[in-house]
Amino acid sequence: MAALLAVLAALAVFFSGAQQAHAAPACGVLSSGAAPQAESAVKAACGLIGTPYSWGGGHGSQPGPSYGACDASNGAPNDCHVRGLDCSGMVRYAYYLAVGSDVINGVTTTQWPSSRAVARYYRSDGTAPLLPGDLVFFGNTPSTIHHVAIYLGQGYIAEAPYSGGYVQVAALSSHGDYYGAIRLYGPSGGSTPPPSGGGTYWVDTFANAAVYGSPTSTVSTGTLYQGTNYVFCKAWGREIASGSSFNHWWLKTDPDVGPGGQWVSAFYLSRWGNDVAKDNNGTVIPDC
Incomplete structure (x- = not known):
């Protein structure tokens, strides 16, 4: 019986230690570098x-x-x-x-x-x-x-x-x-999105559009549905064309189907013409 009690006590200490090892730390700033x-x-x-x-x-x-x-x-x-x-x-x-x-x-x-x-x-x-x-x-x-x-x-x-x-x-x-x-704030404390397009720009698209992993890729990774969508920035890529309409600009976005951070052609923008990439207010979407 004494031996059994000793084993049980040892097991209790072991599991207690394991639980403590996986316990969450006290709440606080747990690493450096933040604003x-x-x-x-x-x-x-x-x-x-x-x-x-x-x-x-x-x-x-x-x-x-x-x-x-x-x-x-x-x-x-x-x-x-x-x-x-x-x-x-x-x-x-x-x-x-x-x-x-x-x-x-x-x-x-x-x-x-x-x-x-x-x-x-x-x-x-x-x-x-x-x-x-x-x-x-x-x-x-x-x-x-x-x-x-x-x-x-x-x-x-x-x-x-x-x-x-x-x-x-x-x-x-x-x-x-x-x-x-x-x-929301850079390490220097700034809260202004960088020129690389850290902000969000709202655009209307006239049809469901395939999205891609890069502006030059030809393998679709998902779909952005027709309607009002947000994009982050633009980059020059392969041409998408139909009849006399064309566009080389690609917009980084989060699609409705597929992984985030994909690219959709500015060809699908409802309000603008060839090789134009502007948001609904007429603001030129910044380069990525």
């Missing part, structure tokens, strides 16, 4: 640890906790009685506390293409380029992005996770569908 505003946003998010999750919480006229919506179809049957934050409401409030301005309002699918982004990363870039304060998004396509969190560094995030939960620290890898990330 002061981004580090302040991380600290603000850490100050929200323990805040209740509330579906739709944090989307009032001013950032901050609010009563959410009761929506059983989204796993939130009681959230109209819970004052708190959902995932996008949490990142909105953290940046508001950090910089004193409502810089990232909206829900996940509108935060991702924000024109305030000074840098943008995709799943294919891995997580090595990420810095504390980056907003990390989860989903398989731009239209199905369903979750956002604030990156802390070293593979960890601060997030408002789900109805019934609380703002917490978690491993980024605990979500299996990391899509990409945006950065």
